[in-house]
Amino acid sequence: MGLALVKDDRIARCNEAFAQILGYASGEMPGQSTRIMFGSDAEWNDRRAVGSRHFADGQASVAELELVRKDGAAFWASIEAQALDPQHPGTGIILALNDITARKRAEQELLASLLREKELNELKSRFVPTVSHEFRTPLSTILSSAELLRLYPDKLDDNEKLNLLTGIEDATKRMRRLLDEVLTLGRAESGVLRLRPTQLALSELCGKVVHEFCIGEGKQHTIVLEDRFDRETAELDENLLRHILNNLLSNAIKYSAPGSTVxxxxxxxxxxxxLTVEDSGIGIPPEDQPRLFESFHRASNVQNRQGTGLGLAIVKKSVELHGGNITYDTRVDAGTRFYVTLPLQPRASAAAA
Incomplete structure (x- = not known):
């Protein structure tokens, strides 16, 4: 414990521990203003005012606060000030000082862990009803179509059979995609998802993804690829990049009218x-924007459109693993534009993630 005698806001004498805590040699301390312990004049004046009020009531002034060492480094300390004569504090004040940085850090880590546990519990509580609901529709499609094919194989013509089989195929793809989203988010949340960059033919991949949407869920929209990328390759993770493109394009299609352009x-x-993905759809209401990238959050204007609220959370995780960032512009009933920026080569911290 560091101990010091203070008179008229100056350190009269102190023990070795007091000087060491503040990063000084004990010989440097006598005559120093107590201001050296604080990061600003405002903090110093506030603490002196609080101490004066306590001394006037005959009490010690006890606090936990951030102080600064000689080199300017901040640290957490518990400090107790006791006037030798409460009626005349100017006669001297005893300061007792302890460095509690390690304890404060442990408290902060514990608090972060508790908050994280709370978030995970909330995530679990939302997971079951959301995923159950999203599985129910494709499962019903598969079961009803299979039953019709089993009961009426001779009464259904070829087109009707093909439509039922296509429905089963689409429902199966939807369930597979939902499972993939859930597993990907779970890996990201648990820290298992890793960046695995390779030299990727970016323009070619974007073309493939757009083609897949044109013959799949985006066949009722016009999907335009504007390729202005002037290099053959970029060092990116193909799997994560597909998550980014698939989810942003899927949302653009889902939340804009058939026949419109994405x-x-x-x-x-x-x-x-x-990368920029633009639509002319329903937009995102201002009240939903602060929670836009939260898992399971869906905007208030989505109405009965299907979805889990996982897509943008996965996009953000995938972008961050690359060391990039994502921003957007949006207007209700006028559309949304997402901007994704990724480094051509992964930064060291991202590659090591």
């Missing part, structure tokens, strides 16, 4: 890959 542009900007 655009994906890819270009190089300031040494980064820049």
């Amino acid at each position: 655009r994906l542009s890819v270009e190089r900007a300031d040494g980064n890959v820049r």
Whole structure:
């Protein structure tokens, strides 16, 4: 424990521990203003005012607060000030000082852990009803179509059979995609999802993804690829990049009217890959924007459109693993534009994630 005698806001004498805690040699301390312990004049004046009130009531002034060492480094300390004569504090004040940085750090880590546990519990409580609901529709489609094919094989013509089989196929794909979203998010939340970059033919991959949407869930929309990327390859994780493109394009299609245009542009900007996905759909209400990337959150204007609220959470995780960022512009009933920026080469911290 560091101990010091203070008179007229100056350190008269102190023990070795007091000087060491503040990063000084004991010989440097006598005559120093107590201001050296604080990060600003405002903090110093506040603590002196609080101490004066306590001394006037005959009490010690006890606090836990951030102080600064000689080198300017901040640290957490418990400090107790006791006037030798409460009626005349100017006669001297005894300061007792302890470095509690390790305890404060442990408290903060524990609090973060508890908050994380609370978030996971909330996530679990939302997971079961959401996923159960999303599985129910495709399962019903599969069961009803299979039953019709089993009961009426001779009464259904070829087109009717093909439509039922296509329905089963689409429902199966939807369930597989839902499972993939859930597993991907679970891996991201548990820290298991890793960045595995390779030299990727970016323009070719974007073209493949757009083609898949054109013959699949986006066949009622016009999907335009604007490819302005001027390099053959970029060092990206193909699996994570597909999560980014698939979810952003799927949302653009889902939340815009059939017949409208969805655009994906890819270009190089300031040494980064820049992807832009634009639609002219329902937009995102201002009250939903702060929670846009939270798991299971869905905007208030989605009405009866299917979805789990996992897509954008996965997109953000995938972007962050690359060391990139995602922003957006949106207007209700006028559309949304998402901007994804990814480094052409993964930063060291991202690659090590």
